[in-house]
Amino acid sequence: MDATGAPKARLVVVDGDEEACGLLSSLLEAEGYSVEILGSGELLLAHLASHTADLILLETVLPGTDGFELCRLLCGDEAMPPVMFVSSKNSEVDRVVGLEMGADDYIVKPFSDRELVARVKAILRRANRRAPGGKLGLYRFCNWTFFPAQMELKDGDGNTIALSSSETELLLAFVQHPQEPLSRDRLLDLTKGRESFPFDRSIDSHVSRLRRKLGDDAKHPDIIKTAWGTGYIFTYSVEPG
Structure with a gap:
């Protein structure tokens, strides 16, 4: 204790x-x-x-x-x-x-x-x-349902994809700010808060992994697009549940 x-x-x-x-x-x-x-x-x-x-x-x-x-x-x-x-x-x-x-x-x-x-x-x-019992609800977008508390995604066929805590935190930031350009610094604030540090480029790696799990083409992404000179933008509308 x-x-x-x-x-x-x-x-x-x-x-x-x-x-x-x-x-x-x-x-x-x-x-x-x-x-x-x-x-x-x-x-x-x-x-x-x-x-x-x-x-x-x-x-x-x-x-x-x-x-x-x-x-x-x-x-x-x-x-x-x-x-x-x-x-x-x-x-x-x-x-x-x-x-x-x-x-x-x-x-x-x-x-x-x-x-x-x-x-x-x-x-x-x-x-x-995101421990079990957390009150984060769920979010629906595109063909996906996102369960932050369980750190899971489900596709339209009911297949489950597990997320790491960082991937969960990042996706949560995106679905809570859909269709809004978010700089890397803003994403760091939303995911790491005061514990983020200058020159932290981990966001790019986490975005890359998250795109793969969403089936988002790295060269021509549809869900998480690169906002050149800014950062990233989550392009779909989101329905909280």
């Missing part, structure tokens, strides 16, 4: 570097989180078979299965917790690949303690807002 009597959020740090694990553990425990340290992806998968978690902080470079492959496995299962990369790989390609794999965020070592904590809080806040 934290100081308010609420259960502590359960974080799992996966990193083969003991020193890095110690620093992360100290930082996050000081913020009131329960932290489990694991040294490999294999240990993580074994842990998740019998334990729950609220967020996984994942290094890309790991003994055995690497972080990108782990992220792909985890984010392909809607029952798994959100993933945040805390990585020693700092190229733009690595960041884009991590986000394309389904991660909710990607931060590079060395990082600002304040920024890391803010990003962790933002992911947990978004996930909590």
Whole structure:
């Protein structure tokens, strides 16, 4: 329990570097989180078979299965917790690949303690807002029905597509502001709020993933169009339910 009597959020740090694990553990425990340290992806998968978690902080470079492959496995299962990369790989390609794999965020070592904590809080806040029983209703557009609380899309044939928390947050921003050009900065404000940071280009990766799940042609999108010089626009009218 934290100081308010609420259960502590359960974080799992996966990193083969003991020193890095110690620093992360100290930082996050000081913020009131329960932290489990694991040294490999294999240990993580074994842990998740019998334990729950609220967020996984994942290094890309790991003994055995690497972080990108782990992220792909985890984010392909809607029952798994959100993933945040805390990585020693700092190229733009690595960041884009991590986000394309389904991660909710990607931060590079060395990082600002304040920024890391803010990003962790933002992911947990978004996930909590979409916990079962959340009162976000549903939204209908085109041939789709969007259930934010369940982090799901259903097509006209009833097929269900699972969304990550970041994809859910982004689609929620679009359906609540349909047919309105939204800049990347505005989308960051709507999805990450005060926890967004300058030069954060994760929006583009999340839009790309969301388009794929909606069957929206990347070269000629119909649902989420690029507003050149501005950002993006959700072109369809939306019917809240």
